[in-house]
Amino acid sequence: MNPSKNPSIPKKAEGLLRDLKLMLLLTGKRIIALVLMVLIGVYLTILIANMGGRVDELRLVQIRSEISEAVRGDLSFRELDSEERNQLIQRRVDLEVRRLNLDRPFLLRSFNYLYRAMRLDLGRAEQMHSDMGSREVHAIILERLPATLLLFGTANLLIFFLSVYIALWLSRHYGSLLDRIVIVLAPTSAAPAWFYGIFLILFFAFLVPILPSGGMVRAPPPEDNWNYTLSVLKHMALPVLAMLLSQIFISIYSWRTFFLIHSSEDYVELARAKGLPSRMIERRYILRPTLAPVITSFMLMLISMWSGAIILERTFSWPGLGTLIFQAIGHHDTPVIIGSVVIFAYLLAFSILVLDIIYGIVDPRVRIGAAQ
Amino acid sequence: MTEPLLKVEDLRLAYQTERGIVTAVDGLNFEIRRNEALVILGESGCGKSSLAKALLRVLPRNVNHYSGRVLLDGVDIMALDPERFRQDVQWLRISLVMQASMNALNPVVRVGEQVAEPLWVHRGWSRQKAMTRAGEVFELVGVSGDFLRRYPFELSGGMRQRVVLAMALVAEPKLVIMDEPTSALDVLTQAGIMNRLKRIKRELGTSFMLITHDVATSSEIADRVALMYAGQIVELGSAAQFFANPAHPYGRLLMDSVPRLHQTRQPDHIPGQPPNLMLLPSGCRFADRCPARFDRCDEDPLPQSLSERNEVRCWLYADRAETGKPRELHKTPTPVLETRPLSKEVLVAVQDLHTWFELRQWGFIRAGYVRAVNGVNFHLYRGEAVAFVGESGCGKSSLARTLLGLHPPTRGEVVFEGHHLDALNKHELKQYRARVGYVQQDPYGALPPFMTIRRALSEPLIIHGVRDRKEREARIRAALEEVRLSPADDYLPKFPHMLSGGQQQRVVIARSLILQPAMIIADEPVSMLDASVRVEILRLLRTIQNKRELTLAFITHDLSTVRHFADRIFVMYGGRIVEAATVDDLLDFPQHPYTQALVAATADPDAENAAQERELPGGEPPSLLHPPTGCHFHPRCPHAIKGLCDVEEPPELEPRTGHYSACWLHREP
Ligand SMILES: Nc1ncnc2c1ncn2[C@@H]1O[C@H](COP(=O)(O)OP(=O)(O)O)[C@@H](O)[C@H]1O
Ligand code: SF4
């Protein structure tokens, strides 16, 4: 049109570079904020747990038991009589107490606890031990964590992608039979996953016994990897299905409504006038601008599901964090309970960080706004 | 004769709604030739946007009827199957500029990509090539190529609308449909875009179909005009003929209702409302508002051809062949508004007023101040009407809200009837609020949707301690009577959504009057209303102000509406008052370069407008966060004096007696 002029077109790389910088800045800011958040959360937990001197007591008990074990186990002290041995133990305990500042004001010590907790130095369990026989709380928890992540990760990803896909389809075929079915079924999501779990167990494990009713893998576990995976998958089927049933209709319904509202935005109409293919309109003009709020609502859903983890894992005897907490409560094993809280704080903070980063990627307003 | 580019025959579009069938487009016939601009002019709701959608087949789900022939270069594009239509017609041959809205661009996709998209979708170009082309059209519409990789929210409103325009031009279509492309924009921005359009039409030979409700804007580009009323075209003719001498009674009344900057005759309003599109009368659709109605009008009028390419849908012209001239139009003249001589009693004195808003980041770190009102001084006298004029974001509304006592001033003072506003205690502040009435921009937002009109009007009385039910009722009725909503019984039990925009605004005015204020502040009271209603509301405000000896502060961005509805004008720019004078002196002899630019950008409807581009300052309105140094206008001012204007703030000077202007050009030589 005006070939003599040579308009300045910024290179694609420039845009990318700017985005990369912004994302780094955003991530950095968020990490600092989240570390602060976890610090405060864990510190509050420590303060609360210390209200009755519980943690101090625990520490004392722990020190005493460690030292007495060491003294008793040491052959060189065999000859001492019990009186002397007790004195020796008492002296060592006092030394240790002074070394750890247990006789100093609580404020000082609370920071020491915080430091240890943040390093996942969670102390030793009172009653429980890991399958490998360790009494370290962090070992116990780390052993259970993957099971929980596997189960909930799979279920949630499945729910997310299925609902987004179906919701998009329904927003296009709004008023169709499937659409009306979803509307009718939406209220069924009021019931929690374990409720569906019980029926599923009844049906698939007892009436039509094709799937296992609980556990994570067949006992004894199969030797080769392939069969092991297959067995785990089989065991996962029912709990995942239970979570799916309890969430999917409401999320399809609400997202479909959301997409429907957004498909009457001016820019969608303009995209139609531009004659873009409908798949492109759906992806680029309906899904992309709404992705950020969709992800947020998904995250909220996920957090509420975490809280149902204890009962759901119990229902399916799934050896995860939920079951662990349940057992710890049963055993009054305070270090394990506190440790689990710390792990939950980390998990939550981590999920929020991931969410923030995804948010920044999908929504330039967040990315650029945060940097200014 | 050459074949027209677009020929529309008997186009119809109707929607199915819960309450019935809405016939939005009812049998339209028209054509557009190459390099011709046809303006579709009509009030909102007459079916203009539906016409645009029908031509491009962007239809909502609830279409009930869609028929007609649309010949593009002789081929009926209505008969094409959807896929062919999408690939061959959409955007490559006909494109659309949407009603100017903040929402026409996808917020999460770079604007350059959105502009280039049609090229790689329809033409199969590489992204790189399409992007280069997008850069070219960006330059064409006056946006720097640096913005290609930006997102919509990083662009100002005017720039976004230019991007939407670039999008429409990217594939060099033969026809561009524009639906109210500038109506949400500021005067200067709007005039700038119209300039671009004129140049593009001249240089590229594109045909345009411009849809608007604004007569003045339509005259900026029109070769021909189609006047729409209730789903039909009632007059079709050349711009020269239409703007000078419209034939249809509706066209004549409409032209008389347009406020003009350079005309001393007062605009009239058109009484009544357009018919409901669900319950159309069997006769002429304009009949119940038409001053020339006669017995034949009970029959639906057929289009009467006046000359070649000029027709009118009105029985007045049916027997013209016999009598040689059309029947007379008898219009009862609207009474001329009275004005009273200016009083000398100062009601409000404003001294060195600043209203700054703190901008915080992360909720606690101060990022700076938005200097919305940045040092203004003025007096308002009892019983006068003043207009504050300026572009959006110049601080008009913040000034209004400070005067209303809704924001505390950051510095300076407001003295009302001898009382300092910041010295008032809570009780006195309440008393003060009763003395100052407020009329908002959006009447629907100003009335609680769940309250009846009676309830909404008794609210302020209850708050200010009118206990007696009977007295309240009497005062409510008197107020409704005063804003001419009578009989009051028809309106009292209604909810706001049952009233038209104009009626809602009358209720808001009644509410502002009900506590017997001494002053009324009206913030853009008519900008959300239709043209024919605007004049009506402005006249009402002016009449009440006169009768009650009220002080009226009328805030507007539209210079053409102030001539008959204010005594004095203050022009605001970047949080300051740059010029102040009586209406006639200011409009006829504008002194400040900014006011001169505003006057130059404000069009009075005239077919000549399309022939020339307007002289306009470039650039964007100043940031209130980081205002320019010295004179706020210096980055855009064509007369700026280097080393002075950009350094020192100009003092308020008096180039004509009683006419103040803050500009270095007026200093003594
Ligand atoms: N999707 C729709 N469903 C029902 N009625 C509609 C729809 N779109 C527009 N209308 C109605 O059609 C009439 C014409 O609307 P529109 O074409 O938007 O007019 P304009 O652009 O002149 O304001 C109005 O009465 C409006 O309420
Ligand atoms: S047909 Fe009759 S009512 Fe209609 S515009 Fe003409 S004169 Fe008026």
Ligand code: SF4
């Ligand atoms: S002071 Fe200078 S920059 Fe400002 S309006 Fe006057 S001439 Fe222009």
Ligand SMILES: [Mg+2]
């Ligand atoms: Mg419209």
